[in-house]
Amino acid sequence: MATAKLSFADVALTVNVPEGTRIIDISEKIGSGITYGCREGECGTCITRIMEGGDNLSEPSALETRVLKDNLAGRNDRLACQAQVLRGTVKVKPG
Template sequence: MARVYIVNDDKWIDVADGAKLIALQDKSSILFACGEGVCGSCLATVKEGGENLEDPTDYEKQMLQNFGAKPGQRLLCQVIIKKGDVKIEQ
């Protein structure tokens, strides 16, 4: 079982190892408007534990570039957590 700490909500959320972080939908304040990497509503900064996330796909990299994302930012609907703890802020 992996865990995600949402700074904005000040809470930990359990997610399955290997899950997409769209699993945080309805469990956090993060809005997943499209779920497909096109709207940018789920753009957030990985504060700690980035090594526990799969690297961005070429698609996510392209969309991050389109949104002018800063280093450390990810589109959570596209992110897969491998295991362990990750801290995220939006």
């Protein structure tokens, strides 16, 4: 299985991940400060700043695009629960 690199600026840690891994899944495992309220019905709490490698992520879905717009997110922001690392290196930090 091919891998990619995912770096978390807030904890200064880079990990190898299988391609297709969602950012939130690794964030939970390593203790990054990316928060989420999805399980409590608070969509949009996991907005994450993509510092490098945005082109290495999956395209935003219609739902993600709407949530980002509703939350006035910036151009380099993505939902950690939706964005998948597809290749290369991606560097993120909590939004």
